[in-house]
Amino acid sequence: MFRVARIVIQQQVKCETIPIRSLKMSAVASAQAQVAEKPRAKGATQEDYSFVMNLFRGQIEARQVFPYPNVLNEEQRDTLQMLIDPCEKFFSEVNNPSKNDTIEKVDEPSLNGLWELGAFSLQVPQELGGLGLSNTQYARLVEIVGANDLGVGITLGAHQSIGFKGILLFGTPEQKAKYLPRVCNKEFAAFCLTEPSSGSDAGSIKTRAELSPDGKHFILNGSKIWISNGGMAEIMTVFAQTPVQDPKTGKTVDKVTAFIVERAFGGVTNGPPEKKMGIKCSNTAEVYYDNVKIPIENVLGGVGNGFKVAMNILNNGRFGMAAALSGTMKTCIKKAVDFANQRKQFGQVITNFGGIQEKIAKMAMLHYVTESMAYMISGNMDSGSQHYHLEAAISKCFASEAAWYVCDEAIQIMGGMGFMKETGLERIMRDLRIFRIFEGTNDILRLFVALTGIQYAGAHLKELQNAFKHPTANLGLIFEEASKRVVRKVGLSSPPSMDQYVHNDLLQAASELAKSIDSFGESIEMVLIKYGKSIVNEQYILNRLANATFDIYSSAVALSRASAALRAGGESAQHERQMAEAWTLEATQRVAANLKIVSSGRNLDNFTKMSSIAKNVFKAEGVVQLNPLKL
Structure with a gap:
């Protein structure tokens, strides 16, 4: 009768909480911080109001996305x-x-x-x-x-x-x-986490801080690399391993602690500014710590809590990257449009050509979605939300990739002129490249999004499984979950939360998005049943689930903002409606393609071939020596 009931009873799936750390996920990207979680009863799933988190249960949690935030007085x-x-x-x-x-x-x-x-x-x-x-x-x-x-x-x-x-x-x-x-008064600050041996895996840092014999200081030794403002900073947030007594075993273990370190403490030096591809005016340097005496009152967030401190800092700041890059995209689009409006080829301005129009339209949509994400997340944060970490990670990935695409297409539209230094686009392109790398590489953040969501879905499915062991005492939970899914599955109605939040002009796009969300939830269940905890090793699948998540969230954000514009009226309302509809159409098509890959054995067989090809190249230490061509 109910699909969820059949899954739980027939498959007896084991849905233990997936150990994200087992992938050696980075401090830069890992879920743990997002979870300054409140204590909860064993076996219970914590309520989470994140739109993205609930996608992994095939459900629409609308309150953080609809209506579009308007938080400034x-x-x-x-x-x-x-x-x-x-x-x-x-x-x-x-x-x-x-x-x-x-x-x-x-x-x-x-x-x-x-x-x-x-x-x-x-x-x-x-x-x-x-x-x-x-x-x-x-x-x-x-x-x-x-x-x-x-x-x-x-x-x-x-x-x-x-x-x-x-x-x-x-x-x-x-x-x-x-x-x-x-x-605030001309003393620069810096964030000092990355080391030569620890990039994405921040838990492997070597810098250490030991308590002094008198118990009044920590003595810091080690080094950090690629520190922005590292050559100028007088005040630094530094992360180091410290010995901590495990309350369970009584043994001493190493845990990361955050410290406020002043250059004036002594023993703090730095190397010369690094030579970089882009963001050249930003000071980037190695920083060295030699027996730096840190007063114990300069521990930040408690001894052993440095991982949580680092995660919250990075999660809290990621929306700013989307805001900055939306500005960059606006500049690139303006340069391309100014050129296209003047450039004549074959007797007419190139704005008349469909190929140019398609480029500009996609650039405009990418800017619209990026900017909309930035203000969606900042609005959520200003409203007091604590459930925005996956959304912020998505905004960082999306913005950095969208801005690169927009800059590249602007250069393409301008042709040879775009390649010239005087237009400024070559500098922007060099500057943009780092954004897909720092503050959490996009590769790691994709895994973070997918694994965190799967963990949430898996914990909930386990809770439902437990409910079936005592069905008479848990009928409410069982019927609530079953009704949410079955009604959508058999087409009795569309998910109720979508239609009531979008403008009437966007109902068709919202309906298509709702179908994608339901299909996404089904795919997550399938993945949990098929792989269980070993899903952490299936990065080919995780990346495609992450991409589907990006497309669903970005579409919801665009529909929300366009709905607000349509309700308010104004000159841009219909333009925003068209962008939201066009983006959602393309995005839902990509979602369907990615979910098909996840569920198709044939595609997974192809990944096995790709894995084998890569291993051959690794073994050859470069391109495999091929049979000579007979020319």
């Missing part, structure tokens, strides 16, 4: 508007991105101007010297920075988005009072 809007004009004027009249790129540093007039604007302390409370902006206000200003100079953006972001963000999130009142006024 009148005073906040006025404050933001007062900041936008001087910020835009600064980048048009003072900052010179080409000069910064050439001299490989932010020139002094620009740095001083940024400090005077308060750009280095946007979210520090006003009483401690900052501007006290909300996440949404912050996103709007970061968008301006991204539209003009990504190298400057990294200098600003490394300082406040991650550099001293841990003090904002985890600092004691004393730590905040001591350090936040300083980071």
Whole structure:
């Protein structure tokens, strides 16, 4: 009668919680932080209001996506508007991105101007010297920075988005009072996590901090690499292994701890600025710690809690990357459109050609979705949400890949002119490449999204399985779950939560998206049954599930924003409707293709071939020596 009941009873599937750590997931990308979880009863699934998390159960959790957030009050809007004009004027009249790129540093007039604007302390409370902006206000200003100079953006972001963000999130009142006024007053901050032997696997860091014999200090030794602002920072958030007593066994084990480290403590040095492909004006350097004495009151977030601190810092700041890159995309699109409107070939302007129109339309849709994600997540955060970590990870991946595509297509539209340095696009392309790598590589974040969602679905399926052991006592849970799925499966109605939130003009697109969500939930169940905990080793499948997740979430965000625009009216409403519809159509087609690959044995057989090919290349230490061509 009920599909879920048949799955649980007939298959007797074991849905233990999947150990994400077993994949050696990185501190940069792992789920654990998102889970400053509240204690819960054994066997119970914690309520999670994340839209993305609930996709893995084939359900629509609409409250964080619909309606599109509108969180700024009148005073906040006025404050933001007062900041936008001087910020835009600064980048048009003072900052010179080409000069910064050439001299490989932010020139002094620009740095001083940024400090005077308060750009280095946007979210520090006003009483401690900052501007006290909300996440949404912050996103709007970061968008301006991204539209003009990504190298400057990294200098600003490394300082406040991650550099001293841990003090904002985890600092004691004393730590905040001591350090936040300083980071607002020309003392640079940095986030020091990455080491030569630990990139994505942050748990393998070697830097150590041992308690001094008198118990008053930790003695820090080690080094960090590729630290943004590393050559300038006076105040650093540093992560190191510390010995901690395991409360269960009583044995001493190593756990990561976060520290606030001042260069003035002594023993802190750095190497020369790194030579990089892009973001050249951003200072990047190795940092060395030689018997640095850190007062015990400078432990940040508690001894042994450094992993959680790092994760929360990174999760909290990722939406800013989407905001910045939406600004970058806007700049690229403007350059391409200005060129296309003037360029004539074969007797007409190239804007008349379907191939150019298709490029521009896709670039516009990618910008729309990226910008919509940034303000969706910042709005969620400003509303007090604690369930945005998967969405933030998606926004980082989506934005960094979309911006690269948009810049590349802008160059293509402009042809040879786009390749020339004077247009500025070659600098933007060089600057963009790092965004798919740092603050969690997109490869690791895809696994993070897929595995976290699967873990949530698996825990819930196990809860349902347990309910069937005592059906009379758990009829509510069983019938609730079954009704959610069966009604959709047999077509008695569409998922109720979609139709009631989107505008009437978008019902068809919403219906197609709802079908994708249901199909996605079925695929997750199939994966859990087939692979169980060993799914952590099936990266070919996990990547395709992640891509499907990206397409579903991005479509929901676009439909939400377009619905808000249609209800409000205005000149752009129909344009937004068309973009949301076109994006959802293409996205749902990609979802279907990815889910078909997940469920098709033939495609998985092809992956086995690909794995074998790769192993041959690894063994040959390069391209395999082929039989000579007979030319």
